[in-house]
Amino acid sequence: xxKLEIDGQEVEVANGTNLVQAAEQLGTEVPHYCYHPGLPVAxxxxxxxxxIEKMPKLxxxxxxxxxxxxxxxxKSDRVLRARESVLEFxxxxxxxxxxxxxxxxxxxxxDYYMDHDRQESRxxxxxxxxxxxxxxxxxxxxxxxxxxxxxxxxxxxxxxxxGTSELGIFERGNxxxxxxxxxxxxxxxxxxxxxxxxxxxxxxxxxxxxRTRVWYLESTPSVCPGCATGCNIDIHHRSGxxxxxxxxxxxxxxxxxxxxxxxxxYKRYQGEGRLLQPVQRxxxxxxxxxxxxxxxxxxxxxxxxxxxxxxxxxxxxxxxxFLFDQLVxxxxxxxxxxxxxxxxxxxxxxLLIDGDKNPNTAGLTELGLTLDARKIIDSALAGEIDTLVLxxxxxxxxxxxxxxxxxxxxLDAAIVLDLRYGPSLEIADLVxxxxxxAEIEGSFINRQRRCQVLGRSMxxxxxxWPGWQLLTKVAGSLGAPSHDSAxxxxxxxxxxxxxxxxxxxxxxxxxxxxLGGATSGDG
Amino acid sequence: MAVEFSKESKAHxxxxxxxxxxxxxxxxxxxxxxxxxxxxxSHEVLAYVAELIEESPAFVASVASFYTMYYxxxxxxxxxxxxxxxxxxxxxxxxxxxxIKEKLGIGLGETTPDGKFSLDEVECLASCGTGPMMQxxxxxxEGLTTEKTLEILEKLAAG
Numbered sequence: 001x002x003k004l005e006i007d008g009q010e011v012e013v014a015n016g017t018n019l020v021q022a023a024e025q026l027g028t029e030v031p032h033y034c035y036h037p038g039l040p041v042a043x044x045x046x047x048x049x050x051x052i053e054k055m056p057k058l059x060x061x062x063x064x065x066x067x068x069x070x071x072x073x074x075k076s077d078r079v080l081r082a083r084e085s086v087l088e089f090x091x092x093x094x095x096x097x098x099x100x101x102x103x104x105x106x107x108x109x110x111d112y113y114m115d116h117d118r119q120e121s122r123x124x125x126x127x128x129x130x131x132x133x134x135x136x137x138x139x140x141x142x143x144x145x146x147x148x149x150x151x152x153x154x155x156x157x158x159x160x161x162x163g164t165s166e167l168g169i170f171e172r173g174n175x176x177x178x179x180x181x182x183x184x185x186x187x188x189x190x191x192x193x194x195x196x197x198x199x200x201x202x203x204x205x206x207x208x209x210x211r212t213r214v215w216y217l218e219s220t221p222s223v224c225p226g227c228a229t230g231c232n233i234d235i236h237h238r239s240g241x242x243x244x245x246x247x248x249x250x251x252x253x254x255x256x257x258x259x260x261x262x263x264x265x266y267k268r269y270q271g272e273g274r275l276l277q278p279v280q281r282x283x284x285x286x287x288x289x290x291x292x293x294x295x296x297x298x299x300x301x302x303x304x305x306x307x308x309x310x311x312x313x314x315x316x317x318x319x320x321x322f323l324f325d326q327l328v329x330x331x332x333x334x335x336x337x338x339x340x341x342x343x344x345x346x347x348x349x350x351l352l353i354d355g356d357k358n359p360n361t362a363g364l365t366e367l368g369l370t371l372d373a374r375k376i377i378d379s380a381l382a383g384e385i386d387t388l389v390l391x392x393x394x395x396x397x398x399x400x401x402x403x404x405x406x407x408x409x410x411l412d413a414a415i416v417l418d419l420r421y422g423p424s425l426e427i428a429d430l431v432x433x434x435x436x437x438a439e440i441e442g443s444f445i446n447r448q449r450r451c452q453v454l455g456r457s458m459x460x461x462x463x464x465w466p467g468w469q470l471l472t473k474v475a476g477s478l479g480a481p482s483h484d485s486a487x488x489x490x491x492x493x494x495x496x497x498x499x500x501x502x503x504x505x506x507x508x509x510x511x512x513x514x515l516g517g518a519t520s521g522d523g
Numbered sequence: 524m525a526v527e528f529s530k531e532s533k534a535h536x537x538x539x540x541x542x543x544x545x546x547x548x549x550x551x552x553x554x555x556x557x558x559x560x561x562x563x564x565s566h567e568v569l570a571y572v573a574e575l576i577e578e579s580p581a582f583v584a585s586v587a588s589f590y591t592m593y594y595x596x597x598x599x600x601x602x603x604x605x606x607x608x609x610x611x612x613x614x615x616x617x618x619x620x621x622x623i624k625e626k627l628g629i630g631l632g633e634t635t636p637d638g639k640f641s642l643d644e645v646e647c648l649a650s651c652g653t654g655p656m657m658q659x660x661x662x663x664x665e666g667l668t669t670e671k672t673l674e675i676l677e678k679l680a681a682g
Contacts, residue, residue: 159579165578165579165582166579171588171589172588180581181570181580182566182584
């Protein structure tokens with residue numbers, strides 16, 4: 001554990017720590033472009049030059065290990081002059097097209113220019129080397145060769161992380177440029193990451209570009225709902241609309257990365273098709289109904305001596321699953337099953353993509369539910385169930401169209417709680433819209449049995465309610481103790497289930513934590 | 524794969540591999556060998572070399588693009604390279620270049636329609652004492668005059 005001094009402050013770091021990381025421990029940013037903690041060191045941008053006493057020349061912080069007794073200066077005059085010069089070099093052929101560049105606002109060239117350079121360019125615009133702009137290089141990515149500073153983060157990512165090596169640096173000197181081999185596209189399941197790690201506007205995300213300026217976005221930490229891996233993400237959103245996911249570093253789950261499928265999964269939760277208000281069946285039509293009346297109707301349907309069954313999907317949070325199970329099984333003595341469905345031939349790989357396209361299948365099993373929704377459907381088809389409650393469950397994933405029609409005949413009542421219009425509404429007598437995972441507080445459990453927290457990014461869409469709120473209200477009306485927050489529900493889970501003991505939603509914020517007790521499978 | 528080394532070149536390639544600890548390190552002599560075999564480094568040839576040394580085509584193409592002596596387009600049978608660096612320029616390399624351009628009817632970086640000659644100007648070929656000079660294929664021609672230059676070209680055109 002070497003001890004060293006950086007800008008007059010002493011710091012002790014782990015063996016092998018480089019000077020960028022060591023400075024970071026003191027809250028000091030050493031400006032850098034090519035260095036990325038998730039990639040091998042390249043040392044080509046020269047932006048992180050620092051002064052080390054007893055060394056005659058400035059050294060790059062990213063490729064210098066912290067050593068015992070080192071005295072480092074990151075803000076001396078020599079360092080500041082070097083940064084200014086490095087920036088001038090990096091900007092020699094830059095087209096200065098920030099007004100039309102989608103990276104503006106999160107561009108390290110802009111940021112460092114304002115912090116360290118601020119001089120007039122000595123290169124007239126017309127004598128700059130011009131290169132390709134807006135080159136479509138793959139399904140996710142647009143390339144602008146002029147804005148590139150040749151840091152090679154993208155090529156190192158494609159060499160080291162995906163091993164696909166689609167991009168290379170071609171030509172020489174002033175004419176150096178990032179490009180593809182002719183006839184090859186940048187089309188791999190992780191291609192979106194190159195836009196995240198590009199420190200400038202050279203690689204931009206085709207799904208995101210020009211939809212908003214980044215300074216309008218708010219960021220909420222959450223978990224990707226795309227599969228059972230549960231990559232940690234930041235949800236970037238504005239006025240109730242998600243604009244993109246960005247991977248958030250979690251060394252135990254996803255490192256710095258996420259897959260393209262997960263990255264685009266936000267589209268499923270917004271736009272056309274979301275249920276906006278409670279409705280009840282009125283003959284062939286749907287009739288809007290106020291929430292109080294809707295909850296009242298739901299309670300009435302459940303009351304009395306009825307045979308009740310419920311199915312809840314693995315898209316639901318732990319808090320929703322727990323309350324649903326408590327209501328249907330404990331309070332109403334009904335049957336409950338979890339439903340975890342993935343399409344045939346769902347993608348999966350060794351890196352991050354899991355074949356289980358549900359974020360919380362482990363939550364269902366950890367909370368004691370079976371995954372046998374079909375058994376409940378069979379009971380219902382056999383006329384053994386009066387009331388069926390479907391929570392986020394698409395019936396076409398469990399039964400045929402004919403069976404759905406038959407269910408409609410056999411059941412006294414069917415209540416659907418869901419995000420979106422779907423085939424299950426066919427048999428519904430009452431439909432209650434619930435909020436998406438991005439609109440609630442709660443938690444998921446990933447394939448490693450790691451419990452991770454969802455951030456509440458925005459208000460529920462339309463008049464939908466957070467599921468836990470609806471369920472606790474219904475349970476309360478039937479005489480159970482109610483909960484005033486998702487955290488309170490989680491406390492109850494921790495009381496009841498040994499694996500959750502000692503955990504709280506607040507305590508899990510950030511990186512989450514593994515559940516206690518025996519591991520099931522690959523934990 | 525459309526392109527493939529001749530039997531001799533394959534043996535040569537195997538010999539090249541024995542010189543290095545990794546296949547990747549054999550990239551430059553392999554490209555050189557491929558250029559000798561196929562005339563120039565087309566995309567197919569680059570992809571073939573990538574397969575041989577087990578690297579990505581992008582990596583092989585990026586190395587090839589760095590060096591001017593790897594040809595990325597078809598070249599004439601004879602490659603005429605005239606030095607126009609300082610020492611040769613002082614003793615009239617401009618005249619030599621102009622006389623060749625006129626004789627062959629092509630500009631710098633171009634190839635004659637009959638595919639016999641390609642013309643380039645190059646930086647110093649380390650023959651400063653005997654300028655103006657040019658290199659044609661593997662041979663140096665020094666102390667050039669326009670007459671001597673035309674004579675050389677005519678001889679090559681006939682041969």
